[in-house]
Amino acid sequence: MISPREAVEQAIFIAVGAGSLTRDRAQVIVDDLVRRGQMTDEEGHITVDGLMARVRASGESQGIVGKIEGGLHGLLREMGIAQRDDIADVDQRIAELEHRIRLLEETSGAVPAPPGGHDAPAG
Known part of the structure; x- marks a missing residue:
């Protein structure tokens, strides 16, 4: 006992x-x-x-x-479930791409996209 x-x-x-x-x-x-x-x-x-x-x-x-x-x-990866690090990487890549697009728009004289990187809905 x-x-x-x-x-x-x-x-x-x-x-x-x-x-x-x-x-x-x-x-x-x-x-x-x-x-x-x-x-x-x-x-x-x-x-x-x-x-x-x-x-x-x-x-x-x-x-x-x-x-x-x-x-x-490993199981989560096999199932295709994104992990926190994966999502952070994608967020970082999106931010970098948005920055590059803004730079290209500024140098070409194009109208910049609204903040957040999404076009305004047609109304």
């Missing part, structure tokens, strides 16, 4: 996540439990130390998470 301290460790570990758990974050959570009388100072220190040992040991699991994320990104 698992001790109450181990149960608290597991709950914190699961709630916060191994990848994002820092000593400060763990300490804040444990300090709150100590303040509420749910564990002693000594139990709190042991809990934080235990959590940090688990985080260090989870380096392998972070590699697994990275592989999962990489697989997910």
Whole structure:
């Protein structure tokens, strides 16, 4: 059977996540439990130390998470779903093209397009 301290460790570990758990974050959570009388100072220190040992040991699991994320990104690409970086690249290219068009219009004396690069609707 698992001790109450181990149960608290597991709950914190699961709630916060191994990848994002820092000593400060763990300490804040444990300090709150100590303040509420749910564990002693000594139990709190042991809990934080235990959590940090688990985080260090989870380096392998972070590699697994990275592989999962990489697989997910690949799947999204295969499905043709644009990612944030793809959209930012397209936005940048559009802005550059709009700038080049304005420069060409200025040098040729043509009437510049309205801001935003879209022609006004015929009305």
